[in-house]
Structures are given as C-alpha cells and as structure tokens.
Amino acid sequence: MGSYNDESSSDYVSKIPTIKFTKLFINGEFVDAISGRTFETIDPRTGEVIAKIAEGDKEDVDLAVRAARHAFDNGPWPRMSGYERGRILSKFADLIEQHIEELAAIDAVDAGKLFEWGKAVDIPSTAKTVHYYAGAADKIHGQVLKMSKAFHAYTLLEPVGVVGHIVPWNFPSNLFAMKVAPSLAAGCTIVVKPAEQTPLSALFYAHLAKQAGIPDGVINVVTGFGPTAGAAIASHMDIDKVSFTGSTEVGRKIMQAAALSNLKPVSLELGGKSPLLIFDDADVDQAADQALLGVMYNKAKPPFLDAYYIFTNQGEICVASSRVFVQEGIYDELVKKLAEKAKDWVVGDPFDPKSRIGPQVEKRQYDKILSYIEHGKREGATLLTGGKPLETKGYYIQPTIFTDVKEDMLIAKDEIFGPVMSLMKFKTIEEGIKCANNTQYGLAAGIITKNLDVANTVSRSIRAGTIWINCYFAFDDDCPYGGYKMSGFGRDLGMDAIHKYLQVKSVATPLHNSPWL
Template structure:
C-alpha cells in the first residue's frame, strides 16, 4: 500500500493554491508505509492554532535498514564516482531552479508546520536553501587530489573519494534550510543519503522529494525516513553500514549521536549543536544599528536559532540608553499569524517548546532578574510568546547560562574589555558571538579572543553558503557550508606508484 498524501489549500497574500505532499517513507524512489506492523502515526500540529494538521506515518528500524540498502545500491551503481562531477553539478543546479520555481509553496509549508513567517521563509529560508544547492553544484566537479613530488622513480598522489552512505538528522527550527545544508554538499561529493526530518516539521522535506525526482536525482540516492529520534535517529547513528552521520540539534542529543556512532562502526560525525551567543555592545558603537541588530539577533526565527544573541553585554556608559531603545524596538515586534505580511514573530514550534520557554521565564523571575517587557503568552490560541527582555541578571542564573531557544534575552552591563570577554567566554557553548564597535582595531582584537566559531562585527545573523559555520566547545564538531563542508563528505586516499623495480632492503632468503 502506498503512503498517504497530505493536501492543503493555502489562501493568503503570498500564495493561493492547493498543495499535495506525499508523506510517509521515501525509499528507493517510492513513497511507502513502514514494513514494521508495529509502526504507528505521528501527529503533526499547526503551531499557530494548536490543531492537528495530519497523521504522519512512522518509520522504524527496519525501514532505516531498507533505506540504507537502497542508498548503498545507488552509491555503487548510479551515483558516487559512477556519475561525473559535472553531471552531479547539473542536477544540483536543476534542484535550485525548481526550488526557486516552487518558493511560494515551500515557504507556505514552512509557515504551516513550523510557524515561521511566510515572508522570512520565502525571503531567507527558501532563497538560501536554493542558493546552497547552486553553490555546491559548482563544487561537484572541483573535488580533486594532489600529486606529491618525491622522486623520478615514484608517483604519489591523493584521491578525494565520496564517503559513501550518509545518515542526516535535521532539526525543526530551519527544516528546509538544514535539508539543503546537509544534502547539497553530500550530493555534490557523490554520497548517497538517508535523511530523517524532525517529526514536528516534515512537510518541506517530503515535498523536496518531488523536486529531487523531477531534477533527475536517481532512485535510492536520497531516502527520507520520518520518525522519532530514539528509533529512526538512533538507527542511523548506530548503524554499522552507514559511513557518516550529520546531526543538527541540541547538545544533549548530539552527545548521544556521537556515542552511538562510536559504539557502532566509528563512523565520521558532524555535529551542529546548541549555543548561547554573546552580543557585545561597546560604548563607541553606532547605537541605533546595535539596537536593531541585537533585536534581530534574538527575535529572528522566534528565538529558535542556535546562534541567537541571547546574552547582550552593554558597556556601562551607554547601558541605560541602549536598554531604553532596545525595549522600544522589542515592543514593536509584531507577533501573530505567520501568513500576515506585517508579522515578524510567529509561534514557537510546539507546546513542549512553549512550556519550556515559559518555565525559563518563571525561573528567571524567581532568581531575581527583572522582566522589563514581555514574559507572557501572546493571544489565546497557538504557541505564541511575547518577546521577553531580562535585566538585573547575574552569572550563574539559568537564563544566563542555559540555552532557552526562544524569544528571551538577558541584558547585562560591563565596564572593561577584559571583563566582558571573560563573561562571554564563560559558557559551555561556543557557536557565535557579536561585537559592536566603531574602533576596528578593538573589534578585531575582541573577535580574536572570543571562543566562538562565528563572530559577527557590527552585524548579526548574517549567513552565506560560501562561509563555514560551526561551533567551538559543546556547540559541535566540524563545519557546514563553504569549501570546508566538502571535507565532511570525502575520504582522502594516498596512492603510491613505484615506477621502477624493487628498491628496498633485500630480505633474507
């Protein structure tokens, strides 16, 4: 029996039309249901209303094994080095073109099951995801080794070969964009994939299978298995027949993925994990720009961003003025229907996330911090939270140290450069930080001293396909994007060719 199809009619300013999305398990080019009779369905909820959108067919371990088998067969027969790099690049360009054609549909689906605004989903997520495929299309025929000169009687060179079959586990905060970040470099390198979307936000990954098929991706090259982390995710990370696993999500789950990978076949691992970004505002900054970037840095994507600037440190001389202006901007953030043109912040993704964030808000109050705006529910339905700003915060508070993953920010005061660098680096995380100063020497000096994989100077949340992204410390292992991501999906082989006869020491006969 074939898998069901989710049908939804959109009627908003950005897109009007009915979209059909096959849901279930996409294995070897076909949409199917689980082969395990114990498989059930997963309720997918509209976070704007709290109402169920669909029942998503669940995949289990047996389905993952079938998907891995299909991916291995495709790697050995129709993809990998069987398809020249320039041909892989042509297919990826076609994927990008089809994504741009269907940008309104992809953005609408993101807004529906994730809750992000249609405008952001189209202008950022869909656009950047397509750009990512186009960028890696250019890399597909540029992966090559080197000749290593040794002597006239020996040729030594390296080959950069695709890793093989990759398991990829993508999060719910940027479903489409993370699909592209994971898939594009893997396909460009010649790898085949079994991908697990978040069970909360499966729709764009499911729809993308239609685009991949139309673009000419052979059956079995990309397989999608929907399901829960403890079943499907663990089956991927713990598989003895997968060559690499890539995961984006929480640090706690990332540790489990790494442990599972180590206990199985010691497969290669890439982890993009949590963060607690420090945004440092010096008194010689352009204050209005700093305020706007700081607000965007925390409230973009409803605060559900691993690199969110959730700790703002402001130098004492401008602290009061910054807080005043920052609160004014925060109060202007439009919270509401993600399909409304003027909405900036939609709902949190789920009831669980809503409850988790509100628990942090209450914890902050109990620990003595001051809520100067927000901290309450927005509206009566859905998972909406008013943008929240805390002051009077101290080191050791949970809201200062732990990743909240919502529209909640702490604003602290500092006096000296050394003091703020120590505070910024006093975290288990090291994903991203920001520095605002008109003194370029100071900005460079501070950027060099921050323990973070990305440092934005006089800006925040600016991401590009050609620039690597990843974290220090508990924020992850490896880098995504840019040339660096290609290293995640290739193995380097050294080949030694002796051009003359035996030249080693003569063994005794």
C-alpha cells in the same frame, strides 16, 4: 512588549498549502512505514493536526540504508563526473525556485515560520545553497605529491559512502540543503531523518529531487522520532558517516552510538548561547537595532530581509544573540531604546504580512520557554518587556527582555531557544571577553564597536566558530559555519562542508631510474 495581530488565522486560509506527501521516501518511491504506524504533525498556529505522517523506525531505516548502499555500490551517482552531478543538482535547485511560495507555506504551517520571510529569504537561500554545491561538484581534486623517495604519489578525494543526515526543526529547508547538497555533490548517497515536528518540507524536497533526475536510492527520507529512527541511523553498521544538527544532549548520544557501532565519523552542529558585546563607542540607536535585529538595519529594505535577532524565527535559533553584554557607559540608554523598539514587534499568524514573530514550533517548546521566563523572574532578573504567553490559540509568546541578569542565572547559561534576551553590563574590554567566554558553548558571537583595535582584539579572543563585527547572521554559502567547545565540531557551508563527505586516498607508484628524485 510586542503586540498581537488580532485577525483570525482563518483570514489567511487561502495560503495554506495542500499537503501532498506524507509517506516515507525510499528508493525513489513514497511508501508506508512497515509497521503501518503514523504520527501527527501539528500546526503551531492553532495546535491542530495538519496531517498524519508515516512513522518510520529501525526496519524502515534498514530499507532506506539498503537502497542507499545499493545506489552507492552499484549505481551511477558516485560514478558520474562532477559536471554531470552538478547539472542534476542545478535542475534540483531550479525546481526549488519554481516552488518558493508552496515551500514557504509548508514551513509556515509546519514550523510557524513567517511566510513572507520564507518567500524572501529561507527558500531562495535553500535553492542558492543547492546551486552553490552544484557548481562545486566538478571542483573536487586531490594533489600530486613530491615524495622523498623514488615514488610518484597523488591523493584521490572519494565520497565517504552512505551518509545519515539528522535535521532539526528550526530551519527545516535551509538545513536540509546545507546537509544534503554538499554530500550529494561529493557523490554520496543519503538517508535523511527530518525532525518529527517539521517533516513536510523534506518530503517535498525528495519529490523535487526525483523530478530533477537524481537516481533512485540516492536520496531517502525516513520520517519518525529520534529515539527510534534517529537512533537507528546513528548506530547503523552500513552507514558510513552521520551529520547532525540539534541539541548537545542528543549529539552525545549520536557520538556514543557511532562509536559503539562501526566507528563512523560524526559531525555535530549543536547548541549555542551566543554573546553580543556592545562597546560604549557604539551608536546606541544602531546598537539597539542590532541587539534586536542581529544585523545592521538597512532602511532601504523591509526589516525581515536583513534582520536576524533573538526574536526572529521566534528565537528558535542556535546562533541567537541571547546574551547581550553592554559596556556600562551606554547601558541605561540602550535599555531605554530596547524597550521602545520592542514595542514594534508584532506577534501573530505567520501568514499575516504584519507579523514579525510567529508561534513556537510545538507545545513542549512553548512550555519550556515559559518555564525559563519564570526562572528568570524568581532568580531576580528585571522583566523589561514581554514575559507572557498570548491569550489566543497556538503557541505564541511575547518577545521578552530581562535586565539586571547575573551570569549564574539559568536564563544566562542555558540555551532557551526562544524569544528571550538577557541584558548584562561590563566595564572593560578584558571583562567583556571573559563574560563572552563564560559559557560551555562556542557557536557564534557579535561585536559592536567603532574601534578597529577593539574589534580585532575581541574577535581573536572569543572562542567561537563565527564572529560578526558590526553585523550579525552574516551567513553565506562560501563561509564555513560551526562551533567550538560543546557547540560541536565540523563545518557546514563552504568547501569545508564538501570535505566532510570525502575520504582522502593516497596512491603511490615506484619510479625507476628517474633523474628527478
């Protein structure tokens, strides 16, 4: 099992950021909630309060929407050229890059994310996403149409209007940028509700957006809870589109609220129970690394620069390869390798550079993961590593691997969203495909094989939005990302993301006496 770094969290206190922004951000200003209420955001390293945050609800959402509506209907942002919007977004991205260390520290203390990972990966990629859509802002074009009758026609791509973004807690910076940047590039105005567990970085990004020159009312951030602020966004009659990342259960509620209000379009990136299929021609040592790390281990770099696996980010990852199917010829050997390699994963304070796993985001999630581990034991799975909480302050759980898992066990079916891997065995390619598809989800999948025919056959047969062959978590701003089945619909990243925030308008004009009909 992974070991715990015993050094006290107080040894890293110098890196803990000063919390500057705790109020709602509406119409370019930080303001208290109308009710005056606040809620506590908790440090998962210790279970202690970081700060008290303004608790927005329906009335505050109304104010934010009113500001966004005015900015869209009367303000300069949707009327700027794409080039002008792109210049401002580029400045926004530059400001993010100038605050990498502070933002990484905020996400470490608020979400339990590894500080070194945040500095090297999360925050730089957040800035890169904003830069990508800054470059895309002036490349939004309609088409000239060849009509079958005497008309000249073309299409216009126009911003959809006011967008409500509901952002989860597992990647508070990356997912903020993945939603906000393309909608702003398209010319929309927005209301963002960050997760109540991790509100701090979204407020900091709002501050940077104002510094960059994004006009007042274009970005609004309402911190609060899902059943109040989130529900108000989903049902608001003056919001034109909702984008949500989170659980399938909440996604259903958002669709219902959107349908019962103004039939606003919804895009959903929901849960996952992603399979990783390891075929018996794979190099067992590399396959073990991929099962743990999620991408091919590159020894030229520190592991956290390339690694993404079921334990990274404490397993709080919707695409985590939580179901690992191993062809029977190498199953026993792979189990031994995994048991050896898991020992190297140090659980500890996210500010400690030796830590590979930090705490779970909150007590409720911590308890949920531990209950699934107990389910796995009761249902007869064999505990290979971990399986226990750490005897320390905070919400730390040992990295856990189960073998002898059956597909009907809860740990193999439900999205645990924690550092829990289920190992299962298969015989043939056909059986492997069937096992991979035996889930209500369809977000991502991985395949490890040296056989190109196997890779092609399996990748075309698995019903998931992203397939990684001999790699994992190979995300890029240019590569669309989203799910099949109950993992949702719509795509983030790539130009597909911008098109979520655009309306297509057809314009036709009659032609008279044209020889070119």
